[in-house]
Amino acid sequence: MAVRRIRQLGDPILRIRCERVQNPKSAATRLVADDLRDSLAVARKKYKMGRALAAPQIGAPVRIVFVQMDKQRWTMINPEITDVGPHDFLVWDDCFSFPNLLVRVTRAYQITVSYTDPKGKQHTMELEGPMAELLQHEIDHLDGILALDRASGVDPFAFRSEWEKLREAAERYGPPKPREV
Ligand SMILES: [Zn+2]
Numbered sequence: 001m002a003v004r005r006i007r008q009l010g011d012p013i014l015r016i017r018c019e020r021v022q023n024p025k026s027a028a029t030r031l032v033a034d035d036l037r038d039s040l041a042v043a044r045k046k047y048k049m050g051r052a053l054a055a056p057q058i059g060a061p062v063r064i065v066f067v068q069m070d071k072q073r074w075t076m077i078n079p080e081i082t083d084v085g086p087h088d089f090l091v092w093d094d095c096f097s098f099p100n101l102l103v104r105v106t107r108a109y110q111i112t113v114s115y116t117d118p119k120g121k122q123h124t125m126e127l128e129g130p131m132a133e134l135l136q137h138e139i140d141h142l143d144g145i146l147a148l149d150r151a152s153g154v155d156p157f158a159f160r161s162e163w164e165k166l167r168e169a170a171e172r173y174g175p176p177k178p179r180e181v
Helices: 027-047 130-142 160-166
Strands: 052-054 064-069 072-084 087-093 101-108 110-116 122-128 157-159
Touching: 027 052, 027 064, 027 072, 052 130, 064 130, 072 130, 087 130, 101 130, 101 160, 110 130, 122 130, 157 160
Parallel strands: none
Antiparallel strands: 052 064, 064 072, 072 110, 087 101, 101 157, 110 122
């Protein structure tokens, strides 16, 4: 078990385009996946939020994402968005790499993600709403992109403390709307 420090905004590793994993079953891959799991568990307790971490956030520039929702966990190796639906939605997004800030972004409402698991098996998942947003956020991390780069609309940034004074949790996710091109 190793809990690693979560890299914070300004750390250049958050801006690296991460390398593809060549061997999903290797000990090195397992180590990163285990450290993501352990680091996420500690961060969730500390911040009372969060469902996922991407490898560069713990200093490993490889294409691995770890997701935990309720009791389900996924280690996604080389995840890729292979399709997007016709709707977008607005989301007030957050990130362990800038935990005190919320940023409003536009994301696809439905996506198809393919990835390899630690046993080397390929999977395809269709996701919508908050899970679709989450995976878009995490896969962006693997390309050195942060939610801040996707700020959308007028006045898209708020400190969490201010946001929580003015808005309800239900306002985090807007309704799906046909994509504007
Ligand atoms: Zn993040």
